[in-house]
Amino acid sequence: MEYTVQKLSKIAGISSRTLRYYDEIGILKPARINPSGYRIYGQSEVDMLQQILFYRELGVSLEKIKEIITAPSFDVISALRNHRENLLEKRDQLDRLIANVNKTIAFKERRTTMTDKEKFEGFKQKLVDDNERKYGREVRGKYGEEAVNKSNEKVMGMSQEQYDEVTRLAAKIKETLHEAFKTGEPAGELAQKAADLHRQWLCYFWDSYTKEAHAGVAQMYVDDERFTAYYDEKQPGTAAFLREAILIYTGTRTK
Amino acid sequence: MEYTVQKLSKIAGISSRTLRYYDEIGILKPARINPSGYRIYGQSEVDMLQQILFYRELGVSLEKIKEIITAPSFDVISALRNHRENLLEKRDQLDRLIANVNKTIAFKERRTTMTDKEKFEGFKQKLVDDNERKYGREVRGKYGEEAVNKSNEKVMGMSQEQYDEVTRLAAKIKETLHEAFKTGEPAGELAQKAADLHRQWLCYFWDSYTKEAHAGVAQMYVDDERFTAYYDEKQPGTAAFLREAILIYTGTRTK
DNA sequence: ATAAACCTTTACGCTGCGTAATAGTCAATA
DNA sequence: TATTGACTATTACGCAGCGTAAAGGTTTAT
Known part of the structure; x- marks a missing residue:
């Protein structure tokens, strides 16, 4: 089976530009070029593309992918382990960012609304009250007085x-x-x-x-x-x- | 207090290139330009820069920052909330990526240890055979029968x-x-x-x-x-x- | 024959600067 | 005063992974 850029791009779910780019950077070259200069891909290129897209899905850079697929003895596992380390670090950084954004939002909210402490305290009180009013009796009955009190304490604290x-x-x-x-x-x-x-x-x-x-x-x-x-x-x-x-x-x- | 690019960049911990870039994209313009064309920043620019760097720390894009700081009535909180949503989504995506990478590593480990075992046996035998055929006689002659045998044993073991x-x-x-x-x-x-x-x-x-x-x-x-x-x-x-x-x-x- | 649907190469754009390259300015020194 | 060193300026390419023209040739269908 032979494919032109568009056909291959369609079965692979990518753009033809991507295929030309992959050709350009030498990560996936067509099997041959026909007399009109068209790129023609064969079965082995389809397989290779699948590999490439698989690693791309994992967020591996095209450069790394190139190493992986061109060097047959390349240590894929340790490359992936390395990649995982990077991802974990990224996530940690994201976590820190998110925490800081949360703090900032909280701070801005405090400042832009009223003396937020009241609002926050008020909210917590309301939460406790609501719980008390709505489920106080039945939950107290089911799980005991102490548990409900502890929950309320926990929220207030x-x-x-x-x-x-x-x-x-x-x-x-x-x-x-x-x-x-x-x-x-x-x-x-x-x-x-x-x-x-x-x-x-x-x-x-x-x-x-x-x-x-x-x-x-x-x-x-x-x-x-x-x-x-x-x-x-x-x-x-x-x-x-x-x-x-x-x-x-x-x-x-x-x- | 007035500052040139370098002075300001030093107290802010950024590069002078960054300041010029911020000028270029209109996010932080100097208070004035002196007769020689130097950028001169004043106190209010220092304050503004702090704001910018603060949001930058939170991972907000310069374009968004520009909106935030140029429009006085801009709803910073909802912008931040929006930003947080993006970050959370990014993190979820990262989580999925990491999970997939983990799966792949586990799979590869299973598979390579298996195939390697076969490959390994074959390889070892071939290595020994090759050595024997190619250099057996001459190396035996040069370094002694025992050394060659030991080498083969070592590989197989x-x-x-x-x-x-x-x-x-x-x-x-x-x-x-x-x-x-x-x-x-x-x-x-x-x-x-x-x-x-x-x-x-x-x-x-x-x-x-x-x-x-x-x-x-x-x-x-x-x-x-x-x-x-x-x-x-x-x-x-x-x-x-x-x-x-x-x-x-x-x-x-x-x- | 002509249009529609392909294909090609070339090249700019996106983000947030780093890093030259080239040239002018300022203060201090020989 | 001429030179040096430490500044400043603008212009512009480079980075990753393509998207998106633009300008033109090819194939296929009508």
Whole structure:
């Protein structure tokens, strides 16, 4: 089978410019050039391109890819390990950036609104009050007086950073959940990731985590319209989906 | 207080090029230009620069920074929130990348250890056979029956790790040699390093190293087209260059 | 025959500067 | 005062990985 730039680009899902560029930098040369000067690729070039695109997906630079595929004895594994180190470092840097941005946002919010401390304190108080009013009795009944008090204490004692982190986590849960919902599979990877994030989130409020308590909260999300509204905002049925995911995650599902 | 580019760049910890660039893109213009065309910055520019560098630290693009600092009513907080979203997305993507790289490494490790095992066995046998066929008689004659047998035994007894090390070493020799060849000086540092690496490599096969034997192998590299081809692959003359380097390294060169 | 759909090469653009190259300015020294 | 050294200036290429013209030749279909 022989391919011109456009044909190959289409089956590979890239642009023809990319193929010409790869030719130019010597990372993938056509099998031959026809009399009109057209680039003609064969099967081995298709295979090679697959390799190239695979490493590209991993974020490896074209230069490194060139080394990998041109030198047959090249140590791919240690190249990848090296690459991973770079990625990890990048992520650390990103984490630091994000933390700083969070701080700045928090600071700006403090300054631009009122003497934010009040606002923050107020919010925390409201959160506690809400929890108390809404679930105080039933949760106290289910999990004990002490646990609820500890949760309230924990919220009131949160630092600005922790609060920021909680907010961020909540956003991530929602995002992941939304993605997961599209798959329609509460047992799928994404949904389970959402459930795990949700566990992390809970741990900011709870002193001790138990699967049963987690499952209980999941049920609340469906029973209480306030939470249902929160999670179903984008897509109706999301709260119920989350409950399913959590039940599977905690292994407390009673079929 | 007034500052020229260099003074300001020093107190701000950036390059003068950066200041000129910021002037060019209109993000920070000097307070005035003196009669000789020098950029002169005042206090307000210093303050502004601090702002710019602050946002730059957060990874905000210069274009966004420009918006932030030029429009007084600009909603910094929502800009930052937006920026944070981007960063979070970037991090998620990084997470996915890292996971994929990990998977690939694991897969490659599994596969290479398997295929290597086969390849390794074959290679070892071939190496021994080749040595035997090519140099068996003459090396036996020169360095004694026992040494050759020991070499063969040594190769066959190599562990996977040792084999890997040998492969790496061989690659490194080739690389160093190639660099050295460009200098054209077999007595140079790089060439001598290559010779030393070559000695290390030999020690994986030989029970006892002697300068004379090393020099003998170097000569073989030039005499035998199989080795010449191996070393001359990238650059003709490399094998001969290596011989010269080794002769100098071993001090057995007869001028 | 003509148009549509290909193909080619050449070359600028994007980000945020680093790094020349070339030339003028200023203060201090021989 | 002439020279030197330490500044300053502008112009412009380079970096990664292509996108996107522009200007022109080729192939295929009508």
